[in-house]
Structure formats: C-alpha cells, structure tokens
Amino acid sequence: MRNRLRERIAIAGVGCSRFGDLLETPELKGLSIQEMTAAAVKEALDDAGMSGQDVDAVYVGNAMVHSSQLPATYSQLSKWIGTELRSGVHFEAQCSTTNVGAAMAAMAIASGVHDKVLVVGLETTRTRVKDLSPYEREPISHQMTWLWTDMAVNQAYQVPQGYDIFSTYNGIVALGYCRKYGIGIDDFDRGMFEVCRTRRLHGSMTPKANIQETLEDEARRKGYADAFELWRSDKDNPFVAWPSRLKSLVTTADGASAMVVTRAELAGARSQPVELKGFGICYRDLPWYDEDPTYWEGDRRSVDQALDMSGIKPADIGYLHTHDCSHISGLCTAELIGYIEPGKSLAYARDGRLRFDGDRPMSTHGGRHAFGHAWAASAGSDTYEAVTQMRGAAGARQIPKRPDIAVIHTHGYAMVGTTLVLGGL
Amino acid sequence: MPQAQANDSAIKIYYDGLRQGVLKARKCRSCDRHTFPPTTCCEHCGSWDLDWVELTGRGTLLFATHNISPACHPRFEPIAPYVYGHLRLDEGITVQAIIRGIEATPEALRAVFERGPVPVVADILVMDDLPVLAFRPAG
Numbered sequence: 219m220r221n222r223l224r225e226r227i228a229i230a231g232v233g234c235s236r237f238g239d240l241l242e243t244p245e246l247k248g249l250s251i252q253e254m255t256a257a258a259v260k261e262a263l264d265d266a267g268m269s270g271q272d273v274d275a276v277y278v279g280n281a282m283v284h285s286s287q288l289p290a291t292y293s294q295l296s297k298w299i300g301t302e303l304r305s306g307v308h309f310e311a312q313c314s315t316t317n318v319g320a321a322m323a324a325m326a327i328a329s330g331v332h333d334k335v336l337v338v339g340l341e342t343t344r345t346r347v348k349d350l351s352p353y354e355r356e357p358i359s360h361q362m363t364w365l366w367t368d369m370a371v372n373q374a375y376q377v378p379q380g381y382d383i384f385s386t387y388n389g390i391v392a393l394g395y396c397r398k399y400g401i402g403i404d405d406f407d408r409g410m411f412e413v414c415r416t417r418r419l420h421g422s423m424t425p426k427a428n429i430q431e432t433l434e435d436e437a438r439r440k441g442y443a444d445a446f447e448l449w450r451s452d453k454d455n456p457f458v459a460w461p462s463r464l465k466s467l468v469t470t471a472d473g474a475s476a477m478v479v480t481r482a483e484l485a486g487a488r489s490q491p492v493e494l495k496g497f498g499i500c501y502r503d504l505p506w507y508d509e510d511p512t513y514w515e516g517d518r519r520s521v522d523q524a525l526d527m528s529g530i531k532p533a534d535i536g537y538l539h540t541h542d543c544s545h546i547s548g549l550c551t552a553e554l555i556g557y558i559e560p561g562k563s564l565a566y567a568r569d570g571r572l573r574f575d576g577d578r579p580m581s582t583h584g585g586r587h588a589f590g591h592a593w594a595a596s597a598g599s600d601t602y603e604a605v606t607q608m609r610g611a612a613g614a615r616q617i618p619k620r621p622d623i624a625v626i627h628t629h630g631y632a633m634v635g636t637t638l639v640l641g642g643l
Numbered sequence: 644m645p646q647a648q649a650n651d652s653a654i655k656i657y658y659d660g661l662r663q664g665v666l667k668a669r670k671c672r673s674c675d676r677h678t679f680p681p682t683t684c685c686e687h688c689g690s691w692d693l694d695w696v697e698l699t700g701r702g703t704l705l706f707a708t709h710n711i712s713p714a715c716h717p718r719f720e721p722i723a724p725y726v727y728g729h730l731r732l733d734e735g736i737t738v739q740a741i742i743r744g745i746e747a748t749p750e751a752l753r754a755v756f757e758r759g760p761v762p763v764v765a766d767i768l769v770m771d772d773l774p775v776l777a778f779r780p781a782g
Binding site for chain 2: 360361364365368374375376377378379380381382383384385386388389390392393394396397403457458459460461462503504505507508509511
C-alpha cells in the first residue's frame with residue numbers, strides 16, 4: 219500500500235446541526251430530516267464560499283435507515299441542498315461515516331477525478347418516521363435503537379448469542395484497564411467521574427451540544443449534596459456494565475453534519491480551510507480485541523496509517539478526539555495514539571489535563587456523552603469541532619494554544635477504526 | 644468445505660452442534676489455527692482450505708461484567724441482566740459469551756475480578772428459539 223495522497227487536500231467548509239431530538243430540542247423541533255440535513259449542508263457550503271452546484275460529487279451517509287426511511291439520499295436530498303445533476307452515492311461506515319466520506323473524497327480528488335466533494339452525514343437515533351407519514355415523527359425506544367444499531371454487528375453469531383455493546387465496549391475494557399495498570403475499582407469509578415465532569419463542562423460551553431448542563435448543575439437540580447453523590451446514585455447513574463456507569467456512555471441524538479473537501483488550491487479565499495493531511499481506516503469483526511481488551515489492533519493500524527500518510531508524530535498533536543461512546547475505550551485509544559501516557563488517563567482527567575484549557579485537550583465539544591451521538595453524522599461533528607478549534611473560533615471552550623495539528627479518531631460500529639489528521643494550510 | 648456439507652450453512656451446522664452440546668469450529672489446513680464460530684474461510688490467513696473440528700468446551704474466564712435490562716435483543720429479555728464474559732478457550736480462541744452461575748451484581752462481579760482468571764466449561768443456554776453459547780465456572 220503506497221499510503222500517499224497525490225494532491226494536497228483541504229477541508230474548505232464545515233457544518234453541523236444542533237444535536238438533540240427532532241421532537242423536543244428547540245433548534246430542531248418541527249424540522250424534517252431533510253431540513254435538519256440542509257441546515258448542516260448550508261453552513262458547510264457558506265463556510266466554503268460555494269453553492270451546491272459548485273461541487274462535483276456528493277457522498278451522503280446514513281447508517282440507520284430504519285428510522286430515517288431515507289435510502290438513496292443523494293437524490294432524495296438533492297433538491298434540498300442544491301446539488302441536482304451531480305455525481306453521488308449513499309454510503310455508510312456507521313459511526314465513522316462522515317470521516318470515511320472525507321477519506322473517500324480525498325481519494326477521489328487526489329486521483330484527479332473530482333475537484334470538490336460534499337460529504338454529508340445524517341442520523342436520527344432518538345426519533346423515527348411515524349407510521350408512513352412524510353413529516354410526523356415519534357420517539358424510538360431504547361431497545362429498538364440498539365436492535366437496529368446492532369444490525370451492523372455480527373448477525374450470524376454474536377448478536378443472536380447475547381452480545382451487548384455496553385458489556386463489550388465498556389465493562390470488559392474497564393476491567394482490562396484496571397487489571398493491566400493495577401487500578402482499584404473504586405479509584406476507577408472516581409476517575410470516570412472526573413472524565414464525565416470534563417465532558418459535561420465542555421458540553422455546557424457548546425451551543426450545539428445535546429446536553430449543555432454540567433454535572434454539578436445536574437446534581438444541584440436533582441437535590442444531591444455534590445456531583446459525586448449524583449455520580450454514585452443507583453437511580454440516576456446506575457451500572458450498565460459493571461464497573462462502568464450510565465454517564466460514561468453515549469447519549470443518543472438526532473443530528474446532521476457536512477464538510478466540503480477540495481483540492482487545496484481551490485479552497486476559496488472566503489473560507490478558512492484546513493489541510494486533510496492523512497487518514498487511516500481499518501476494520502475488525504468481534505471480538506475487537508484479543509486477550510487484552512485495552513489494545514485494539516484495528517486502531518493501531520488505522521492510527522499508524524494516518525500518521526504515516528500525514529508525516530506527523532504523536533508529539534505534534536495539539537487536539538485529539540477519540541471515539542468515546544465508551545469513555546474508557548476512548549481513553550485507551552488516546553493512550554494507544556501516544557497522546558496520554560499508558561495507564562495515566564484517569565490521573566490526567568483528575569488533574570484537569572484533558573480539559574479545553576489543559577495540556578492534553580480532548581473532545582472539547584463534549585464527546586459522545588455530552589455533545590451526543592447521531593451515528594453517521596457524529597464523525598463530521600468531531601471534525602467540525604477540530605476545525606473550529608484550529609481556527610480559534612471555539613469561544614469559551616477555545617484551547618488557549620490554538621492547535622496546529624488535530625487528530626480525530628472514530629469507531630464505526632462494528633468496528634471501523636478511522637483516523638483523520640488535520641493541519642494548517 | 645467437505646462435499647457432504649457443501650449445501651449446509653456453517654451457521655446452521657454451528658447451531659445444530661450447540662443444540663447437541665457440541666462446539667463446532669473450522670481449523671485451517673494452511674496455518675493450523677481455528678475459526679470459531681465457523682465461517683467460510685480462515686479468519687487469520689484467509690485460506691479456504693478448512694476442516695471441521697469440535698472444541699473441548701473448556702476455557703478460562705478472564706473478565707466478567709453484565710448487560711443492560713431490558714436487553715438490546717428481545718430474545719434475552721427473560722434473563723436480563725445477565726453476566727457477560729471475555730474468555731480464552733483451551734484451543735487459544737478468544738470469545739465472549741453469557742456466563743451462568745454468577746450473579747449480575749457489583750458484589751459478585753467484584754469477587755470474580757479480585758479472584759482473577761477462572762476455569763470455565765461450556766454450559767449451553769437453551770432459549771425458546773435458539774441454543775446459545777454460554778459457560779459456567781468449572782467445579
């Protein structure tokens with residue numbers, strides 16, 4: 219594998235909707251899935267200084283077609299986003315969708331076929347089409363969301379035999395981490411509290427986040443003495459896969475994201491492009507790890523490919539997002555990348571080093587727990603945040619030393635390890 | 644694939660085996676490693692030259708946690724929350740499966756974690772519509 223891009227590639231524009239619920243969240247309530255997606259696309263096109271007619275191709279991703287009932291998105295959305303008569307495809311790489319789309323766009327451009335590609339991700343994990351209505355929606359039960367989501371997981375054996383994402387992605391990884399580094403269960407629990415506190419702080423400063431309430435404010439609202447008392451509550455924060463609790467997990471959301479990928483010299487003067495310097499993609503079926511649940515070979519390969527293509531080293535990374543449907547899994551990936559010393563993630567969290575103003579900022583939009591998770595749209599939301607931080611436009615949560623290099627890692631269920639490296643142009 | 648089984652899905656052969664208390668796997672003639680549960684080619688080297696073999700059903704439970712309730716899959720609603728484990732079989736295969744004989748409580752799971760790796764044996768769980776791979780502590 220040559221693992222090289224023949225052209226310099228830019229992300230010329232990014233867009234993202236509010237993440238939340240199409241039935242309840244003020245910025246989304248009443249919108250159709252087409253309009254929610256169009257809002258994200260318009261923001262990305264405006265950001266790039268382009269219209270839908272300026273792009274050569276449109277790659278649109280949606281993982282859970284059961285709730286969207288919207289296959290063939292390239293044409294079904296084209297009159298909503300102004301891209302009629304373009305080239306296009308509907309694709310999915312589950313929760314890595316939009317960043318895999320960015321990689322596919324980079325390959326299409328670097329090969330010399332296209333100059334400008336629009337990548338879009340949309341997902342509704344909280345609401346679904348009601349009956350056969352063109353506009354009415356209804357909530358999805360928690361069990362139905364996972365049943366549909368798990369259709370991306372081994373359907374011959376693992377799912378029919380009692381596979382559970384929370385056990386596999388949280389509980390077992392947590393126990394492996396504690397065993398490997400000699401961390402007591404109570405210390406682990408306290409450390410995960412600190413991680414959640416950080417993510418919720420970030421969410422509280424992110425206007426598009428699903429949850430914008432700090433853990434401390436939630437504790438006050440619910441009458442707890444402090445945030446840690448809330449954390450240890452069986453009622454509000456039960457174990458979902460011992461020793462991992464509910465608030466160390468993903469929060470579902472409806473949402474959409476978009477980005478415009480171009481040849482670097484075509485990134486418009488009106489935009490603030492960043493370079494897509496490299497990427498890596500590697501998948502594996504269950505189990506995602508061998509005897510050591512903290513080490514994922516698929517991530518190792520994905521990260522190594524991305525770093526090799528981009529020519530950067532872990533020490534160059536100024537901002538990192540790792541896929542954190544499971545907070546402990548995301549921290550293991552950060553350690554694998556070399557952003558955090560092995561076994562030190564919980565200490566870093568306790569010392570505030572993972573905060574936006576710490577020396578190892580991570581997931582400054584709040585991550586999967588606070589920003590929320592709209593499967594096929596989420597990788598795009600992570601890239602949106604990275605670009606925002608690199609531009610110095612993140613407002614209250616701006617990393618003080620604007621990052622020159624940002625790395626975004628995502629897990630596309632189940633399981634596509636995807637890594638993007640962004641740098642300044 | 645041997646001619647006698649050419650038209651039988653590996654999935655059906657596997658579940659038929661479980662129904663009889665047998666763990667059926669494929670073994671690669673090229674690299675000598677197992678693919679379990681069975682598929683059409685070696686998961687390690689990609690070879691299509693495979694034999695059918697039966698596993699001992701013995702292994703070691705490395706880690707044990709639990710699932711959520713209601714379970715993600717309706718099939719398991721009647722038994723959720725249940726214990727779910729990460730295991731190494733004696734043949735060197737890493738699998739994850741339901742663990743019987745351990746309560747899905749923090750206290751019981753903490754005791755398992757503090758004890759360390761636990762020998763286990765296969766203990767197939769028979770649900771209404773499907774036999775399911777499961778294990779229990781040996782002895």
